[in-house]
Amino acid sequence: MSQQARRSPRRTEALSRERIVEAAVGMLDAAGEGGLTFRALTERLATGPGAIYWHVANKGELLAAATDAVVAAALAAEPEGASPRDRIRALALGLFDAVDAHNWVAAQLSASSWQVTTPRIFEGVGRHVSAMGVPREQWFTVTSVVVQYILGAAAQNAANAQVLGPGADRGEFLAKVSTAWEELDPDDYSFTRTVAQQMREHDDRQQFLDGIDLVLAGITAVHPPAG
Amino acid sequence: MSQQARRSPRRTEALSRERIVEAAVGMLDAAGEGGLTFRALTERLATGPGAIYWHVANKGELLAAATDAVVAAALAAEPEGASPRDRIRALALGLFDAVDAHNWVAAQLSASSWQVTTPRIFEGVGRHVSAMGVPREQWFTVTSVVVQYILGAAAQNAANAQVLGPGADRGEFLAKVSTAWEELDPDDYSFTRTVAQQMREHDDRQQFLDGIDLVLAGITAVHPPAG
DNA sequence: ACCTGAACACCGTTCAAGT
DNA sequence: ACCTGAACACCGTTCAAGT
Numbered sequence: 001m002s003q004q005a006r007r008s009p010r011r012t013e014a015l016s017r018e019r020i021v022e023a024a025v026g027m028l029d030a031a032g033e034g035g036l037t038f039r040a041l042t043e044r045l046a047t048g049p050g051a052i053y054w055h056v057a058n059k060g061e062l063l064a065a066a067t068d069a070v071v072a073a074a075l076a077a078e079p080e081g082a083s084p085r086d087r088i089r090a091l092a093l094g095l096f097d098a099v100d101a102h103n104w105v106a107a108q109l110s111a112s113s114w115q116v117t118t119p120r121i122f123e124g125v126g127r128h129v130s131a132m133g134v135p136r137e138q139w140f141t142v143t144s145v146v147v148q149y150i151l152g153a154a155a156q157n158a159a160n161a162q163v164l165g166p167g168a169d170r171g172e173f174l175a176k177v178s179t180a181w182e183e184l185d186p187d188d189y190s191f192t193r194t195v196a197q198q199m200r201e202h203d204d205r206q207q208f209l210d211g212i213d214l215v216l217a218g219i220t221a222v223h224p225p226a227g
Numbered sequence: 228m229s230q231q232a233r234r235s236p237r238r239t240e241a242l243s244r245e246r247i248v249e250a251a252v253g254m255l256d257a258a259g260e261g262g263l264t265f266r267a268l269t270e271r272l273a274t275g276p277g278a279i280y281w282h283v284a285n286k287g288e289l290l291a292a293a294t295d296a297v298v299a300a301a302l303a304a305e306p307e308g309a310s311p312r313d314r315i316r317a318l319a320l321g322l323f324d325a326v327d328a329h330n331w332v333a334a335q336l337s338a339s340s341w342q343v344t345t346p347r348i349f350e351g352v353g354r355h356v357s358a359m360g361v362p363r364e365q366w367f368t369v370t371s372v373v374v375q376y377i378l379g380a381a382a383q384n385a386a387n388a389q390v391l392g393p394g395a396d397r398g399e400f401l402a403k404v405s406t407a408w409e410e411l412d413p414d415d416y417s418f419t420r421t422v423a424q425q426m427r428e429h430d431d432r433q434q435f436l437d438g439i440d441l442v443l444a445g446i447t448a449v450h451p452p453a454g
Numbered sequence: 455a456c457c458t459g460a461a462c463a464c465c466g467t468t469c470a471a472g473t
Numbered sequence: 474a475c476c477t478g479a480a481c482a483c484c485g486t487t488c489a490a491g492t
Binding site: 106107110111112114115118119122123126127130137139140141142143144145147148149150151152153155156159160162163177181184188189190191192194195198199202207210211213214215216217218219220221222 | 333334337338339341342345346349350354357364366367368369370371372374375376377379380382386387389390404408411415417418419421422425426429434437438440441442443444446447448449
């Protein structure tokens with residue numbers, strides 16, 4: 001145990017891929033996708049760009065690693081629930097909240113698909129799908145549908161949050177969109193005008209859960225449990 | 228009728244927002260999102276950047292306009308089908324194919340949400356949802372779920388196509404991913420390994436349709452038609 | 455009203471040089 | 474093996490000037 005082993009907490013830590021990814025997540029959270037710059041990252045880590053490129057191949061890889069870190073954390077806890085349905089619901093909601101908290105993640109996820117991160121989600125959902133009694137030869141298809149819905153809904157929710165900006169008032173935003181819908185051309189948008197009020201009053205999280213339930217009900221309807 | 232009224236087809240046409248958007252779509256199709264540059268656009272239209280900025284506020288607006296143009300074209304034809312379900316299926320498949328043909332569109336769509344383009348899709352789907360006999364107070368929720376699924380599935384499909392690149396062989400790609408899945412850690416990815424073979428043999432378009440059917444079955448299960 | 459094109463600020467990435 | 478920092482090529486956007 002030399003003196004060097006005692007490191008005072010404020011001292012500059014050695015650079016590492018882990019620290020870089022962590023810093024990247026922080027900057028993305030704080031300022032969105034436009035906020036992650038090698039210049040800014042360089043300053044925050046008190047190095048030159050070359051140091052970062054030693055640990056990370058390029059910006060794309062860094063974004064992928066940041067995304068994977070967030071998703072892995074969201075999936076870390078075993079989802080609780082009495083039934084497979086409840087566990088899918090819990091897993092889905094955990095992802096939804098993670099994407100909501102880090103709303104740059106959604107765009108990354110829908111742009112990477114069969115890459116590193118999606119298999120994590122696929123595996124988590126798939127285990128419960130198989131436990132629901134879906135016939136074996138439908139496992140891939142059904143799991144894909146659930147994952148597609150989760151990512152699609154999360155992405156659109158995040159997109160709304162991004163338009164909104166960090167400080168804005170949600171109720172105000174919904175009211176504004178709702179009013180805009182009411183003013184659409186009645187010839188082209190008769191349906192949308194009809195639901196403008198429902199749109200104003202809806203709750204994103206609840207709506208997402210309703211969607212999950214609807215998809216799960218579809219699974220049961222198309223593949224009734226044996227018996 | 229002056230001489231000027233006769234314009235030979237090959238002569239340089241006046242610049243217009245329409246021509247700019249059209250050129251942008253062409254460049255995005257040819258070279259993906261990275262291929263749309265004001266420099267390249269400037270060259271293609273034989274002008275300076277200032278000319279383009281006269282008609283279009285910035286790159287974001289140009290991308291949104293290009294996206295809207297593609298989606299509007301895909302939705303132009305009244306979807307055919309005997310039942311509301313069939314018409315939803317037709318509409319969804321039209322969108323799926325459009326996103327597949329212009330695979331930069333998906334990322335744009337999931338990043339714009341309640342903006343200009345999504346209401347078009349929402350309206351198209353919603354009309355048929357209401358015709359399915361879903362109770363009025365559920366129209367917004369149910370339509371949202373269908374739209375979220377369509378956009379989510381289309382986005383992930385486009386992401387796969389992008390990784391693949393324009394010239395690549397699809398079967399080869401699926402085989403590679405399938406093999407990668409088979410080599411995953413059995414402790415962490417038992418389910419994914421099990422469906423690796425199904426993944427290799429699946430058809431994207433058919434899988435999408437199965438997903439739509441599953442969602443539609445869910446709607447009927449949760450909201451049985453009155454009677 | 456519409457277009458030109460030089461210029462500005464900023465970006466991701468590279469690389470010779472250091473330790 | 475790991476880090477430094479100047480330099481390169483390229484980007485979106487602006488704007489004074491033209492017609």
